[in-house]
Amino acid sequence: MTGDTHDHAHDDHRPIREDDDELLTEGEARFLALKGLLIDQGVISADEIRARLEFNERGSSHQAARMIARAWVDPDYKARMLADTKAAALEMGIETTEAKLVTIENTPERHNMVVCTLCSCYPRSLLGEPPAFYVSKAYRSRAVREPRKVLREFGVEIPEQVDIAVHDSNADFRYVVMPMRPAGTDRMSEEELAALITRDCVVGCALPPGTELAD
Amino acid sequence: MSEPAPNYAVGDRVRIVDLRKPGHVRTPTYVREKVGMIERYCGAFENPEERAYGRWGLPRIPLYRVRFGQHDLWPDYDGTPGDVLELEIYDHWLAPAEEARS
Numbered sequence: 637m638t639g640d641t642h643d644h645a646h647d648d649h650r651p652i653r654e655d656d657d658e659l660l661t662e663g664e665a666r667f668l669a670l671k672g673l674l675i676d677q678g679v680i681s682a683d684e685i686r687a688r689l690e691f692n693e694r695g696s697s698h699q700a701a702r703m704i705a706r707a708w709v710d711p712d713y714k715a716r717m718l719a720d721t722k723a724a725a726l727e728m729g730i731e732t733t734e735a736k737l738v739t740i741e742n743t744p745e746r747h748n749m750v751v752c753t754l755c756s757c758y759p760r761s762l763l764g765e766p767p768a769f770y771v772s773k774a775y776r777s778r779a780v781r782e783p784r785k786v787l788r789e790f791g792v793e794i795p796e797q798v799d800i801a802v803h804d805s806n807a808d809f810r811y812v813v814m815p816m817r818p819a820g821t822d823r824m825s826e827e828e829l830a831a832l833i834t835r836d837c838v839v840g841c842a843l844p845p846g847t848e849l850a851d
Numbered sequence: 852m853s854e855p856a857p858n859y860a861v862g863d864r865v866r867i868v869d870l871r872k873p874g875h876v877r878t879p880t881y882v883r884e885k886v887g888m889i890e891r892y893c894g895a896f897e898n899p900e901e902r903a904y905g906r907w908g909l910p911r912i913p914l915y916r917v918r919f920g921q922h923d924l925w926p927d928y929d930g931t932p933g934d935v936l937e938l939e940i941y942d943h944w945l946a947p948a949e950e951a952r953s
Contacts, residue, residue, distance in 0.1 A: 736893070746933075753879050780881065783921075784930050799933035802921075807877045807939035808896045808914060 692733075693765055697835035699730045700762040700812055704838070705830035708817040721812060725762065732761035734810045740803065741814045742840075744850060747794050749787065749840030750803045750811045751779035759810040763835055770839065780804055790841045797850045803840075813838050818846030854895045857913045857942075863889045864948035865917060867940060875903030878944045886948045887919040890937055898941065913942040 660668070674680045703724060707714035717724035721737035737759055740748045752758065753776045758766040769775050778786050783800050787793070794800055803811045815837045821829060836842035843849075859865060869883040870876075877899050892915055897908030921934040928934070 735896075753881075754877060780936055781925055782929060783934070796931050799931055799935065801934070802936045804879065804936065804938035806879060807899065807941070809893060809916070809939055 692760070695760045695762060695764040697763045697833075697838060698830070699725070699728075700759070700835075700838045701830040701833035702826075703728060703730070703762070703812075704814050704833050705826045707814060708821075708829055709826055714814075717814070730762065732759075734759060734761055736809045737762070737812060738809045739812045739814050740801070742816050744798070744816070746799045746801055747787075747840065747849075748801045748803060748811075748813045749779060749783055750805060750813060751776055752805045753777065753780055754806050757805040757810060759812055759838075762812060763838055767835065767839075769841075787841065790836070792841065792843055795849050813840040815844050816847060818844050819848055820846055855911060855913055855942075857892045857915070859889045859892075859913075859915060859942075859945060859947075861889050861891060865889060865915075865940075865945045866948045867917070868944050868946050870944060872900065874900065876900055878940060879938070881924060882917070882919065882938065882940070885919055885924055887917040887923070890916040890918040893939060896941075914939050915942070915945070916940075917945075 671685065675682055675685075703717060703721075706728065707717050707724075713724065713727075716727070717739050718741060721739045722732050722734070724739075725732050725737070742748055751770075756766050756771040756776075758770060760766070775786065780802050783802050784794060787800075805811050815833065817829070818832065821832070824832075832844040832846075834842060834844075837844055864886060865888070866886050867878065867882045867884060870878075892913065894914060895911035896914045898912050899908065902908035916937050917940045918935050918937045920932070921928045921930055921936055922932065924936060
């Protein structure tokens with residue numbers, strides 16, 4: 637056995653996604669057949685399909701961060717973003733593909749977090765593709781049932797005076813959490829503020845550095 | 852096309868009906884037979900239970916956000932009395948909470 641002994645765990649080298657060289661599912665086989673036919677008959681080109689995928693995946697959490705930073709410095713913009721998030725995005729030149737986007741504001745009394753228990757619905761236009769934790773069964777089942785424990789595991793301790801609202805984006809709305817602006821950021825530029833707002837802040841699983849919650 | 856009018860108002864107490872409908876439904880099992888409160892009316896949307904099978908999903912169905920107290924969803928919930936969960940429910944999955952169970 638000595639020749640097989642390793643001094644490191646092979647798990648360290650696991651790919652982010654499992655290799656998907658299993659047999660095709662029925663749906664995948666049908667999709668590939670249809671795609672091949674459409675390309676062969678000149679209905680659509682492979683490059684058009686690729687470009688559309690690129691378009692679908694062009695979102696990045698920087699877009700939501702820019703909007704929230706603007707809302708922090710401009711109360712009128714904030715009101716418009718809370719009233720109509722799609723229109724507020726367009727105002728900043730961000731096109732959104734979701735049917736309905738809703739912004740939910742964190743307050744000293746209430747912290748918000750988002751999950752999609754049924755699949756992985758996510759405001760992709762404003763945040764990009766969802767992180768691995770968001771699509772995991774563990775997060776999807778636990779976020780609705782024990783949000784405080786899940787947040788603690790993310791390093792976020794929500795004091796008892798603050799209620800937690802979990803939003804299951806199970807149908808047509810997609811949710812964006814607007815964190816509170818941290819104290820001591822008065823002199824920061826909009827761009828500097830945007831850098832404080834990470835993807836997980838907008839999902840409600842993190843708080844911008846310096847956020848003070850009552851204790 | 853005219854939009855259907857909502858059947859529930861903000862603040863109404865509603866029970867989530869367990870339709871036991873197979874296929875692509877958007878009402879998670881953990882809220883079925885639970886009582887919550889209408890948080891807002893979302894507007895009318897195409898029925899995803901039809902759209903998932905290549906149909907148009909018309910007429911549109913009123914959609915509401917329903918708020919539940921976490922302690923009403925999970926008997927052993929570990930959190931504050933004010934912790935809530937909100938999600939969207941289509942009209943046909945709702946009944947007035949006062950209505951006796953059939």
